[in-house]
Amino acid sequence: MDQQSKRQPDSRDRKIAELEAKLQRAYQVIGNLQQTNIELQRRIAEFNSAGNQKSVLPTSLIDVSPPQKVHVQNKRTIAKRRTTPPPSKYTANMNKSRFRKLPHLQFYGLIALVVLTIVSLFGLSLFLAQRAKNKNSETVNNLPIQQQPNFPTQPPIINTQNPVINQPDSSNQPVNLPLESSSQLAKTNLDFIYNVKTPPNLKKSDELSSTVKNILDYVKEKKLPTESLSITLIDLNTDTIAGYQQDVPRYPASVVKLFWMAILEAKIKQGLVPLHHTINSDLNAMILKSDNDAASRIVDVISGTNSFENKLTDEQFQTWKKQRQSLNYFFQEAGYKNINVSQKTYPIAYLKVTEPKGADLQLRGDNPSQPRRNKITTYQTARLMYEIFTGQAVGPEYSEQMADLLIRDLRPEAWKLQPPNPDEFNPVENFLGESLATDADQIVFASKAGWTTASRQEVAYVATKDRKTRYLIAIFGEDPAYAASQNAFPDISRLVFDQMRNRK
Structure with a gap:
């Protein structure tokens, strides 16, 4: 760290x-x-x-009881007591x-x-x-008036005939806030933004650009598509940067959970979300296991929304949509331009859904062939990791807590024999950490990965324990070829690590 x-x-x-x-x-x-x-x-x-x-x-x-007091009279008496039947x-x-x-x-x-x-x-x-x-x-x-939480004074406006999809037992799940009017909404969510409002001052580096070029040469050699690839590489020791198509918004898969974690920590710090064992458990499951159920509940808590079985009326949906899109506003007003982190990841077991329904489906838009989905750039992803690992995100103690959750154990006995989520993808195997396992005792590795049948994504922090090498790398491969490749990310990671470690 x-x-x-x-x-x-x-x-x-x-x-x-x-x-x-x-x-x-x-x-x-x-x-x-x-x-x-x-x-x-x-x-x-x-x-x-x-x-x-x-x-x-x-x-x-x-x-065995304590011995009673014995009055010694003569040897004959003692001998007699010694021969007690x-x-x-x-x-x-x-x-x-x-x-x-x-x-x-x-x-x-x-x-x-x-x-x-x-x-x-x-x-x-x-x-x-x-x-x-x-x-x-x-x-x-x-707090200023615009930042004070607005507790509901009337029942939700959602029609009770459109129940929440298999709403989990409230006794052991986080409590979700009801929908509110648009005027209340502006005070509750839309004015709450990320604390780091200015992007880091990073200089372009020819040496890093050469490393990125070597990545592209490897990709071309393996006949993987370059038009669907984005890369951001940051040297933390020199505050320099290089990239390839790093400002192109791409689908982030489970990497989006990194951003939900930052919003949750910010709201906990401000007292807008109470911290209890269920929230803490869900946060751990969302980051360590990339658990979609835990992520769904956290999205509900930080946005004040729920997932509904049926579609909402136009008025209801507009209110619901503004609350959910407050997650975008949180980052957009701090310089994360055009970012979209407002949509859940699927499947969600406790809701018994494999794809969006109701309001979540409405949020996708009217064109099924071109749905609106989460979109993040590799630069934005690397920026958030930079702010976490330099102690700026939310606050120093909160950055440290987030960094701790992101650290991966690269020892083979850990990620091979005891994968964090055997029901989903392994966040080390076939990803950036796998090829660094041989140096597990020499480096600190932290990451958040994403994977679907049509894409592979990851952002990682890599540092040698002597701190002579420290860098961040974010790679999004938005193509089934990257999803299917078991060697691309490990090979790229090894290439970058060797070149970064051998830099003068």
């Missing part, structure tokens, strides 16, 4: 989310203890049944009774300890939650 200082403590909200997770684990411990107690009682019952057939307990189970039936039964009570005492003591721990954690979480709530209230009250 770029930050040389140690990782700062997590925010209070993240600690509360962790405490809630610990509380859930404590409940699981109690359940396990209860099962253990049942099994222990069963074994004691079996032992008691066997003990009724014998008058003396086995030696290994005899209760084995315990009577009464003594054996008493010892057996003591044996039965001891596990119960241990068990109930352990239960009491767990309960006290849970109560302590719960009390602490309530205390921190109240403090966080007070802090968020102060933050919201101090």
